[in-house]
Amino acid sequence: MSVVVNGLVKIYGEQLAVNKVSFEAQKKEVLGFLGPNGAGKTTTMKIITGYIPPSEGDAVVCGFNVSTQPMEARAHIGYLPEHNPLYKEMYVREYLEFTAGVHKVNSPLKRVNEMIERTGLASHRHKQIGQLSKGYRQRVGLAQAMLHNPDVLILDEPTSGLDPNQIIEIRQLIKELGKEKTVILSTHILSEVEAVCDRAVIINKGVLVANAPIEQLKDQFSGHSIVTAGFKSAINPQLLKSIPNVQQVKPLGENRWQITSAPEHDIRAEVFQLAVHHQLILLELHKEVQSVENVFQQLTKQNPIPTEQ
DSSP: OOEEEEEEEEEETTEEEEEEEEEEEOTTEEEEEEOOTTSSHHHHHHHHTTSSOOSEEEEEETTEETTTSHHHHHTTEEEEOSSOOOOTTSBHHHHHHHHHHHTTOSSHHHHHHHHHHHTTOGGGTTSBGGGSOHHHHHHHHHHHHHTTOOSEEEEESTTTTOOHHHHHHHHHHHHHHTTTSEEEEEOSOHHHHHHHOSEEEEEETTEEEEEEEHHHHHHHTTSSEEEEEEESSOOOHHHHHTSTTEEEEEEEETTEEEEEEOTTOOOHHHHHHHHHHTTOOEEEEEEEOOOHHHHHHHHHSSOOOOOOO
16 A cells, blocks of 8 residues: 555644544555545645644555654655645746755756646746746646655645646546556545546544545445436336335336435346336436535535444
């Protein structure tokens, strides 16, 4: 595992910000790290990157404990914080060359050129950072996080301030990076999680409430499975109700039906077999998919219950 978080606790005075959070992030995986404001996301990410110490528990990056081996762990981490700290008086290229020197990057000029091209900064490389829009400052922050070719990238709201075209470009870049690195992505744009991430961890009020692959997450917390079936001609709903595990059949009009079953039962095969058996022409058959947004709302509006680790 590239990142192992085990029983993290962070207490600020009398406030319990993170409460025994544990999860793992693998190489070649984009992990979505989600939670409402004040849930403990940024605190957890700061602990993983070594910016603040945990009150209890451990975070290990590429085999190095961030508390007892901070320099070794940080050498493997690229971090883009939510509030991107930059030297605004420096020029883009100058800043990246400075950062490359701090990291003692081999062939720094070549690496800086690569990052400028990869993050779409070529037309702005000779501008002062203070003259850039927020979106381009985000690109500079992403470039500096990637400069030393870290094994783990931790990105806190990386598409904040970008226009729609820039968001698509950065999402594609994150997906490409996820093919070779571990990427932990924190974002409030839940459609971004579905578009980019392989798996999601959700915390609420400092407690981990979900940890699963995206598709499994949507199925696990939907509470039911819904299939929509459309037929060329009228059908007796009692036929659909006779399918094992069907809980409810609802007409949608124009010979279309919504069929509800328990979440562990995907009844599309049974619906198809029923149509064949009764010589019915099936025009439409698909499973309704729960969105990450719905799952997120469901899990963060209720009192947090720790998920099994």
